[in-house]
Amino acid sequence: MSRFLPWALVALCFVLGVASRSISDSFVVFVPALQGAFDASRSAVTVVYSFALLVGGTGAPIAGWILDRFGLRALTVTGMTAAALATASAAHATEIWHLYLGLGAVMGFAGASLSGVLSASLLGRWFPAHRLGVALAVAWSAAGVGAMVVLPAAQHMIAADGWRHAYTVFSLVSAAFVPLLLLLPWRQIARGAPGLAPVRAGGGKASGPTLGDAVRDWPFWALTLSFGLTSLGIFAIVPQAMVYLLERGLDGAYAARALAVAGFLTPLGMIGFSWLADRGGRRLAALLAYACSILGVGALALVRGPDDDLWLWLYVLLFGGSMGSRGPMISTLATLRYRGAHFGRIYGFISIGMGLGGFLGAWIGGLLHDWTDGYAAVLAFAAAALVLAAAALGAEAGERERLSR
Known part of the structure; x- marks a missing residue:
């Protein structure tokens, strides 16, 4: 069993x-x-x-x-x-x-x-x-x-x-x-595999870092910022992608199929990038995933008309294939660093970044479009957020690789 x-x-x-x-x-x-x-x-x-x-x-x-x-x-x-x-x-x-x-x-x-x-x-x-x-x-x-x-x-x-x-x-x-x-x-499930899930140390004292310990160290904020900035960059674009393509003259059904393919690629990218990270390349996997997303934003910017199939499908491949890949990476790094009796609260506070980033990304993306009557500022904002997120997650992933040696 x-x-x-x-x-x-x-x-x-x-x-x-x-x-x-x-x-x-x-x-x-x-x-x-x-x-x-x-x-x-x-x-x-x-x-x-x-x-x-x-x-x-x-x-x-x-x-x-x-x-x-x-x-x-x-x-x-x-x-x-x-x-x-x-x-x-x-x-x-x-x-x-x-x-x-x-x-x-x-x-x-x-x-x-x-x-x-x-x-x-x-x-x-x-x-x-x-x-x-x-x-x-x-x-x-x-x-x-x-x-x-x-x-x-x-x-x-x-x-x-x-x-x-x-x-x-x-x-x-x-x-x-x-x-x-x-x-x-649940009692058997909660015990976990031997050596992986210490919930109580000797004498009944809770094991693992507390929330107070976590917030005093940079890794907590690096992971929180990674969640927040990634969501900012992704959700600044995703809610407007369909309208963007329609305004560039693409047929609605064709644009919808392209975005559906992007959605299909997302879970494949999650597993693929996480497989690379587990094989000893956590920093490489993180930076490669962000590079794909940023290049995907650039490809979308180059879709100017219905004949720009190359740029459209590069966007689908690069952005869609990497869109959800950072969530499992951040979760893995948080688990490896904070696993213990207080992990739920620590991870919960790290996850605030994802929720706020998604909400603010969609809102700011809409505001930038309304203020500028275009998408250049939206795409630049998304790319900048992803660059900053890459720096934060890449630093923490590199630190995890050093600790595991």
């Missing part, structure tokens, strides 16, 4: 990620129906998703506290219950602010509970350093892989029976997980 348990836990993290993050990301399919149902503007509806991103990051310290104080069972059950309640409330919403509360705040907290904090803490107990990155990358890929199934399913249910029915189905699916989570052998 113990031989197969680590990868069974990877599968568990993957499924929970699909049931939280992928369902949350399906919101983009609901936007037209919600606009009509609530007679609301596009921005009034889409801010629901921005709010979910914000809460997904800022709620991570609370998720970490639940994990450290009450354990894995409490965190997973709380997160899945939140996902079920969020989608159920959306199905019965009568005012737009109901969506802000349910799909924004509650669903955002579900994502915080069932994604990064959970997978880093859980898998960090079972995988050694040379295998941890790939395991985390598989768990993180749930959002991209799950979207390939969840988005078409949501679109089909909306077209067939309406958006309220779709959210009701999502709520029932999430609720079905709760009794299953209650029955899992």
Whole structure:
């Protein structure tokens, strides 16, 4: 059993990620129906998703506290219950602010509970350093892989029976997980592999660095800045990519297919770059991933018309293939440095950078477009943020390589 348990836990993290993050990301399919149902503007509806991103990051310290104080069972059950309640409330919403509360705040907290904090803490107990990155990358890929199934399913249910029915189905699916989570052998799971998950030292004293220890050292801030600046750069572009391509004269269906391919490449890039990092090239993998994203931004800038296929597909390959790769890397580095009794809270505070960066990146990207009536400033801002993120993560990855020698 113990031989197969680590990868069974990877599968568990993957499924929970699909049931939280992928369902949350399906919101983009609901936007037209919600606009009509609530007679609301596009921005009034889409801010629901921005709010979910914000809460997904800022709620991570609370998720970490639940994990450290009450354990894995409490965190997973709380997160899945939140996902079920969020989608159920959306199905019965009568005012737009109901969506802000349910799909924004509650669903955002579900994502915080069932994604990064959970997978880093859980898998960090079972995988050694040379295998941890790939395991985390598989768990993180749930959002991209799950979207390939969840988005078409949501679109089909909306077209067939309406958006309220779709959210009701999502709520029932999430609720079905709760009794299953209650029955899992969490005591055995929490013990982890021998030597990897010290939770208590002799005499009952908690082991590992505390949050206070962490915030006094540069690595904590390097990882937090990496999360924040990466999200700034990525989300300054992603929400506007489709409109950018349409304004350059590309056919809508063709542009959508190109962006779908980028989404397909994202989980492959997560696993590929993490595999390279686990094989002893953490700094190389980090810098290579950022170089691909920055070059992808440059390729997008060179898409000036419908005939610029070369630059379009270079953007898809470089930006799409590297877009999600830093999350597993940052999680791996945080786990290796802070693994112990207080890891949940430490990682939760590091994750604030990701939520704030995603929220601010989308907002600042929109502002820069409105102020300049173009995209040059948006693309320059994204590239600058990614350069700074590369410096921070590259430094910490290099330090980890020195410590492991």
